[in-house]
Amino acid sequence: MIARLPARSAARLLALLLASTLALTACSGDDDPGEDPSGDDTGAATEEAYLPVPDGVELTAQGEELALGDTATVAYEPRQDVVGALDITVTRLDEASFDLFVGWELKPETRSTAPYFVHAEVTNVGDSDLGGRDVPLYAVDGDNRLIEASTFVSTFRPCPSQPFPKKFKPGDTVKACLVYLAPDKGDLTAVSFRPTEAFTPITWTGELTKPETGDKKKQKG
Numbered sequence: 001m002i003a004r005l006p007a008r009s010a011a012r013l014l015a016l017l018l019a020s021t022l023a024l025t026a027c028s029g030d031d032d033p034g035e036d037p038s039g040d041d042t043g044a045a046t047e048e049a050y051l052p053v054p055d056g057v058e059l060t061a062q063g064e065e066l067a068l069g070d071t072a073t074v075a076y077e078p079r080q081d082v083v084g085a086l087d088i089t090v091t092r093l094d095e096a097s098f099d100l101f102v103g104w105e106l107k108p109e110t111r112s113t114a115p116y117f118v119h120a121e122v123t124n125v126g127d128s129d130l131g132g133r134d135v136p137l138y139a140v141d142g143d144n145r146l147i148e149a150s151t152f153v154s155t156f157r158p159c160p161s162q163p164f165p166k167k168f169k170p171g172d173t174v175k176a177c178l179v180y181l182a183p184d185k186g187d188l189t190a191v192s193f194r195p196t197e198a199f200t201p202i203t204w205t206g207e208l209t210k211p212e213t214g215d216k217k218k219q220k221g
Helices: 214-220
Strands: 020-022 027-029 065-067 071-079 082-095 114-124 138-141 173-182 188-193 202-205
Touching: 071 188, 071 202, 082 188, 114 188, 138 173
Parallel strands: 065 202
Antiparallel strands: 020 027, 071 082, 082 114, 114 173, 138 188, 188 202
């Protein structure tokens, strides 16, 4: 079964996102360096609300640089007539290995990438049901390129990397794990919230760790 990638509007991003497709029998990597999406557009940052959000929701200023465990309150338009507002906390960055992709036949193009897992806690603080939408986070590599998360139609147990549940109503919270494949075995330098070209990204940085094994998770339980 072929992994499903979320549709993106090219006009909404500064450069083509680096997308990854995974299948149980095949996998291919595709990257385009594009332009620099790192968010050096200094004039875009503002402390004013950039989208309408419910009373009491205070958006994090564009351009904020956060550490693991910090929470950003953000807004975005998953489609033209819908505004979503989220509390996002990036909690962990894992430097993964293809040894974890047991049962997946990976092509050489994919094995030339470096896999990373990004863990985050996301709460819907807006008025819209965001069910089935994508978690709006991207990885940033050492060349300041945005990398889109891979998604799977079958369960990838080490890091499910799925969109929001079918129903993700105001007040709902999910713990997300997202898979990113950095081209040319590149580094993961940051995690970025950047929904449009004009948006100065909010980023998280922190120390890379190794993914937890099933045994370690059981010990915690």
